[in-house]
Amino acid sequence: MSGSDIGRTTWRALTARRGDVGRLAAWSLVESLPALLAGLLVARAVDQGFLAGRFSVGLTWLGGLAVAVLIGATATGRVYRSLGAVVEPFRDHLARLVVDGALHDATRAGAHPDSAPVARLTHHVEIVRDTFGGLVMVVRGFLFTAGAALLGLLALDPMVAALVATPLLAGLVVFAAALPAMLAHQRAQVTAGEALGRSAATALAGHRDVRACGAEERTVAEVDRRVSDHAEAERTLARMSALRSLSLGLGGWLPVLVLLLGAPWLVRRGLSTGAVLGALVYVTTSLQPALHALVQGLGGGGLRYAVTLDRILRTGRTPTHGDPPADPTPGVPDPAPPAVRLAGLTFRYGPRARPVLHDFSMTLPEGEHLAVVGPSGTGKSTLAALVAGMVVPERGTVHLAGRPVATVAPTGLAGLRVLVPQEAYVFSGSLADNLRYLRPDADDATIETALATLGADDLARRLGGLAATIDPATLSAGERQLIAAVRAYLAPAPLVILDEATCHLDPTREATVEWAFARRPGTLIVIAHRISSAVRARRVLVFDEDGPLLGSHHDLLSHSSAYRDLVGHWDGVAATPGGAAAAVTSRLG
Known part of the structure; x- marks a missing residue:
């Protein structure tokens, strides 16, 4: 999103309410009356009154200044009323933009609603409204105050x-x-x-x-x-x-x-002494404060306004009336299907067992980074197995890249996803053969790049290089997991599922591995055993007693007691309901 898009959006918000902007300008003109007259009246009070020995005349001129100040103060109240008439419609426009974009995406992709649009509606839109109002006030204040002061200076000399x-x-x-x-x-x-x-x-x-x-x-x-x-x-x-x-x-x-x-x-x-004093009054009481407010306002609120509005415009855009229709059109390719689509999944271990998942639905777009967290036994690994097609659901469907998993042969599934379990499998043979297992055509340079990206190059050197023969029994659990991670990284499958696949790595190396997969083209699902994996993910799915909840790390801190219990006081994070995000987390299932 370019700065010109933000500028055009802001300009349209102002021109769409020309009448209200005009009233705001008119009351701002009245409000600037003290800035226009202050120096002139002080100069008259000094030259014609106090220096001339006519004390009452000086007080009369100052009384005129007091009247101008009272008029300006009255106009200030009207300014804020007019400001609301300009700002609130802009807020309503952004709210409609967010809702329309969310509904369009949900309809197009068949996705279950998530918390991101609600977060933008309740948090980002409010930030834009507040900063937009503040920017209008400081820019308006500078233009009218500085302009009035300069006119007054022209009148002086x-x-x-x-x-x-x-x-x-x-x-x-x-x-x-x-x-x-x-x-x-x-x-x-x-x-x-x-x-x-x-x-x-x-x-x-x-x-x-x-x-x-x-x-x-x-x-x-x-x-x-x-x-x-x-x-x-x-x-x-x-x-x-x-x-x-x-x-x-x-x-x-x-x-x-x-x-x-x-x-x-x-x-x-x-030039008279009073005129010199009046000029100083214009500078110190009008120009200086107006310039300070402009610089501080644009340098502070301006940044938040640009960043937040940019985020809304990026995620809330909807097709215009001139866009192609959503229905398939001859010669026009269909939109890319989501990476993962789960619809109405129900699964239980036995006919009378309590369902691990019940009527669970979720859609992950291409490029998503999801962390799945929750206490042991709540269904995290079951979800991974269902997505990977390792088990069959009692009800519901699983689609990967638009293809139903139930109809795809095992060899076809290998091209759609790669699942790395907690207990990594390494076979006797060369290190290169282990790493090429899912991508036989990978050359040595590609493998070495993958090793360096995941921080496993030192392990490769310690084992003796790509040609070295390795004995799985001599490897630690963490070393086996690192080899399995590089093998999955090299795989051509667009979806990677890490089922506690880094639990034996130290947190620094685990972060390196997860960031590498997050930057890899495709989609990443991490069944997490450390809360740091959830912090790194774009979205988090937490399993609690009431069913799965989907949201960002900050969303869930605010709205999921189960997630706060998991986080606890890790790294001093205050797990309180008043977290940074003011969003409602989607309830799934």
Whole structure:
């Protein structure tokens, strides 16, 4: 999504309510009356009143300023009413966009509704509404306040207006030039902080495993690299903040310095003492606050507005009236089917046993990263076996890439999915033969790349290279799992199911493996044994007493007591209902 899309959306939101925007501008004009008259009235009060020895005249001019302030304060209330008339329809438009997009996707893919559209409706839309209103206020305030102050300066003396406007314009140019970079570096700082948190949490949670496996140096190096990246992002962001301060100094404080240093020259030109004081009033009470509000508003709320609106536009777009119809059309290929579609699954171990799954439905689009968590015996591995076609459901259907699993031969299933169980299978033979088991045509370079990607290259060297003969009995459980993971990574199947396939790896290496599969083209399902796997996933499926629940990590922290119990106090996560996400999690089944 480009910045032009965000700009066009914002512009359409304003032009769609021209009448309300016009009323907002009219009341803003009245509100700016004190900014227009303050310097002029102070100059008159000083020159014609106090310096002339006519105290009552000075008070009269100041009384006029008080009346202007009261009128402006009355107009401020009307400004906020007009603002609501502009902002609320935009919020309603975004809400319709999110709902229409969710309904369109659900209808097209046959998916069970999930929590993401609701999250955008209840959280992201509210962020956009608040920041949009704030941006309208600060931009409107700067335009009318600064404009009124500059008109007042022109009325005092055109030369004074020029002396003030030049550094003000320079400050605005500096800020406008730095704003895109500031936004980009702010995003980079947030990303680096999240990466550091993930890396540190993984290392701390698995410090015993790290020490037992002798992976201290590698783990420390990984965390140190994340710390360095975050520190560099912070330093860069600090330099960007310095540019923001520079723009405030140029536009807000340099005019004061210019007026003070140029006061003797201005007085010799015939400017009165009151006019000099009035010019200082315009700068310090109108231009400075307006510029400060603009810079802080665009540099803070502007970033949140752009990021959040971008997310809504990316996920909430629906076909326009000119789009092709949803029904199949000769010569037009059908939309790509979802990677996994489960419809009405029911499964039990025995005719009188309690169902492990009952009327369970779920759709995973291509490229999804799902973690499945829950207490032992709740059906996680059963779900993996059903998706992989290893067991047959009592009722319901399983489709992989649009093909019903029940009608696909075992050789065909091998091309659709690869399942890696907890107990990894490694046979006697060369390491290369083990890794090529699912992809016989893989050359040595491809295998070595896969080993490096999953962090298994040191294991390959320790075993003696690709040609080395390995004895499975001499391998640890973690080494067998790592070999099985590389084998699955090389497989051509688009769907990978890791059924606790990394439980014997230390958390750092487990994170490396899962991130590698997440970046691999295709879809990833992780039956997780550590909560860190859920944090890394895009969506999480948790099994509790009431049935499966689907949502993001933060959604489930807010709305699933079973998930909070699983998380506990891992890494200091406060498992409280008031989590960061204000979304309703979908109940499946």
